[in-house]
Amino acid sequence: MTDCYYDSSYEMQCPACKGTKYRNPQMKLMVNVCGHPLCDACVRMYFLKESAQCPECGMVLKRSKFRVQVFEDPFVEKEIDIRRKVMRVYNKFEEDFETMSEYNDYLEEVEQIVYNLTNDINRLETEKKIEAYERLHRDDIKKNFGKKSKADEEIQRQLDIENLMSEDRKKTSQEEEERDKILREKSKTSLIQELMASEGDAKTILEDHAKRLEEEKKQEHIVREREQLAKAQAALKAKEFTSGVKIGFSAMINAPVNTVKEEKYVYQPPDLPFTLPVPSWDELESGGYLNHVRRASPQANAGGYTEHYACLRALQDFMGSHNLPSNSVTT
Amino acid sequence: MYGSSTQFRNWTFQDEKEVANLRTQANADFINKFGSHMTEEEQDSHFLNVYEERMMVHSYENTLKDFCKKFRDPRDSRIRMLPSVMTTAQHYFKRFYLYNSVMDYHPKEILVTCVYLACKIEEFYVTINDFVHNVRGDKKKAAEIILNNELQLTQELQFNLIIHQPFRPVEGLLIDIKTRFQKLQDPERLRPYIEDFLEKVNLTDAIVLYSPGQIALAAVTTAVSRLGDNLDQYVTDILFPGEQREHLAVLVEAVRKIKKMVKNVEPPMSDSKRREIESKLERCRNQQNNPNSSQYRANYSEIDEDDLPIAQSPVHEDMGVERLRSPSAY
Numbered sequence: 001m002t003d004c005y006y007d008s009s010y011e012m013q014c015p016a017c018k019g020t021k022y023r024n025p026q027m028k029l030m031v032n033v034c035g036h037p038l039c040d041a042c043v044r045m046y047f048l049k050e051s052a053q054c055p056e057c058g059m060v061l062k063r064s065k066f067r068v069q070v071f072e073d074p075f076v077e078k079e080i081d082i083r084r085k086v087m088r089v090y091n092k093f094e095e096d097f098e099t100m101s102e103y104n105d106y107l108e109e110v111e112q113i114v115y116n117l118t119n120d121i122n123r124l125e126t127e128k129k130i131e132a133y134e135r136l137h138r139d140d141i142k143k144n145f146g147k148k149s150k151a152d153e154e155i156q157r158q159l160d161i162e163n164l165m166s167e168d169r170k171k172t173s174q175e176e177e178e179r180d181k182i183l184r185e186k187s188k189t190s191l192i193q194e195l196m197a198s199e200g201d202a203k204t205i206l207e208d209h210a211k212r213l214e215e216e217k218k219q220e221h222i223v224r225e226r227e228q229l230a231k232a233q234a235a236l237k238a239k240e241f242t243s244g245v246k247i248g249f250s251a252m253i254n255a256p257v258n259t260v261k262e263e264k265y266v267y268q269p270p271d272l273p274f275t276l277p278v279p280s281w282d283e284l285e286s287g288g289y290l291n292h293v294r295r296a297s298p299q300a301n302a303g304g305y306t307e308h309y310a311c312l313r314a315l316q317d318f319m320g321s322h323n324l325p326s327n328s329v330t331t
Numbered sequence: 332m333y334g335s336s337t338q339f340r341n342w343t344f345q346d347e348k349e350v351a352n353l354r355t356q357a358n359a360d361f362i363n364k365f366g367s368h369m370t371e372e373e374q375d376s377h378f379l380n381v382y383e384e385r386m387m388v389h390s391y392e393n394t395l396k397d398f399c400k401k402f403r404d405p406r407d408s409r410i411r412m413l414p415s416v417m418t419t420a421q422h423y424f425k426r427f428y429l430y431n432s433v434m435d436y437h438p439k440e441i442l443v444t445c446v447y448l449a450c451k452i453e454e455f456y457v458t459i460n461d462f463v464h465n466v467r468g469d470k471k472k473a474a475e476i477i478l479n480n481e482l483q484l485t486q487e488l489q490f491n492l493i494i495h496q497p498f499r500p501v502e503g504l505l506i507d508i509k510t511r512f513q514k515l516q517d518p519e520r521l522r523p524y525i526e527d528f529l530e531k532v533n534l535t536d537a538i539v540l541y542s543p544g545q546i547a548l549a550a551v552t553t554a555v556s557r558l559g560d561n562l563d564q565y566v567t568d569i570l571f572p573g574e575q576r577e578h579l580a581v582l583v584e585a586v587r588k589i590k591k592m593v594k595n596v597e598p599p600m601s602d603s604k605r606r607e608i609e610s611k612l613e614r615c616r617n618q619q620n621n622p623n624s625s626q627y628r629a630n631y632s633e634i635d636e637d638d639l640p641i642a643q644s645p646v647h648e649d650m651g652v653e654r655l656r657s658p659s660a661y
Contacts, residue, residue, distance in 0.1 A: 311506060317543070
């Protein structure tokens with residue numbers, strides 16, 4: 001039963017002061033660019049000045065760069081940091097490349113750099129490589145800085161559409177509610193008035209009223225359906241005709257999908273060697289072949305099996321396996 | 332379908348010459364690999380020649396037959412091995428020594444491995460422990476040898492494990508005879524002769540030269556003639572009506588050859604001759620594949636250690652950054 005009280009985050013420990021989340025529930029682990037975690041108390045203590053050395057690796061860190069550790073593994077945090085830094089330089093998009101394979105090579109290079117930096121492999125060399133790249137492509141980097149890729153734009157646009165649509169829905173439902181309210185009020189007052197004015201039996205008046213209400217409801221339902229239909233048609237038309245920015249891209253709603261062109265599969269019958277003529281399914285019975293095999297049991301029949309299968313298979317196995325040349329097939 | 336099977340594509344050869352060439356090649360390859368430093372006379376006296384290899388394989392084919400016939404499930408001695416398992420094992424054994432030399436892999440080891448694999452493929456369930464119960468000698472070692480060789484064997488068979496056996500074609504033929512050729516009295520009495528034939532044909536090269544249908548026809552016609560009857564009319568008039576006559580000659584020729592092969596099947600060689608070749612083989616065989624050699628032991632103990640790297644390496648506390656290699660380093 002101890003499991004109930006156990007939380008894996010209790011295990012979290014600050015490597016500097018050895019405090020744990022269990023003992024100090026307010027404790028927060030922070031990480032910096034080097035990827036070594038420290039608890040917030042330690043950060044405050046070590047970083048009285050703006051910058052100090054990491055107690056683990058000795059790297060000079062800035063206090064302002066500390067942030068709360070989201071992932072359990074500080075290694076991941078480190079990678080995210082490095083990736084962000086690398087991506088600031090390597091900020092090309094798919095559109096900047098002529099072929100897919102070039103783009104793939106580029107992506108692989110980026111991954112390689114990130115991996116090397118996170119795992120401290122050839123750190124100096126890799127950093128030099130980044131610098132060289134930065135110098136070489138300064139203009140491109142500046143141009144692409146802050147630019148969104150096509151896919152991002154598409155997603156943004158879709159989000160806009162969804163927002164618009166949800167607002168629309170909210171509006172219509174609100175309108176409906178209001179209309180309902182008015183109607184109810186109206187029917188109530190009419191009923192009271194009728195009860196006051198008429199001299200007939202109160203019961204029949206009530207019944208009449210209920211009937212009328214139902215009819216009104218029905219009519220309203222029909223009207224509403226018609227409205228919806230009209231709306232749908234309008235939407236369809238809009239999709240087909242307008243070229244406005246907000247509606248006209250309905251054909252592009254889906255994020256770009258790379259379609260690979262491939263040959264369609266065409267069935268080609270296998271080139272089988274010649275076989276001797278085998279009786280057809282029906283001939284098994286009429287030709288008397290079935291008299292020479294064991295009859296299927298009722299249980300087997302219930303399962304869909306008949307003696308035809310075994311008989312035909314044996315015959316085909318004999319007739320079809322003579323290794324005869326197939327070039328002179330008759331029939 | 333036999334016509335689309337791997338047996339038809341990869342393991343049915345044109346003629347006896349092609350098969351003989353493969354065997355000569357396997358023998359020559361081994362001698363070139365291990366005897367390149369010797370003169371030709373030395374090679375002749377040290378290594379087995381193709382004929383001796385052939386004799387060994389043949390005598391072990393007989394052993395395989397006896398082994399399968401004597402095989403008993405230790406849990407229930409009434410359970411016998413099915414003839415289909417034996418046929419499959421014979422196919423594997425024959426195929427293996429088309430591309431491998433006897434000197435490379437000793438037939439007595441490949442034999443049991445073939446039977447064990449055939450049991451699996453033909454769905455004749457025995458555990459490895461029950462299986463080695465039928466093997467003479469050290470059971471534990473036998474189990475080890477079988478399991479070590481099993482993968483090697485499947486690889487040498489090019490993973491073509493389905494064997495199309497003549498048993499079902501025989502049934503088909505008998506059904507057809509009973510239906511369309513009622514002149515033949517009581518075809519059921521042919522069965523013991525057919526079984527005998529199908530057992531013998533496994534000892535010949537017919538199984539890698541001819542299709543199961545042809546073997547089935549040969550078996551049935553032989554059985555019929557043993558009873559003093561004949562099927563000629565059935566074959567010429569009913570099986571090949573009218574326009575298919577041109578195929579008749581091919582089939583008749585094949586059947587004639589199969590019959591001849593079965594008739595001429597050599598008896599297993601004498602014990603003294605066999606012992607002589609065995610002792611020669613013991614000297615020239617590939618020691619890396621000999622379970623009694625120190626080389627073999629050394630190889631296997633190495634592999635065993637490689638197999639368990641995780642269990643044996645101490646747990647690393649630190650998430651060893653240096654220990655990780657970049658993906659391109661692999």
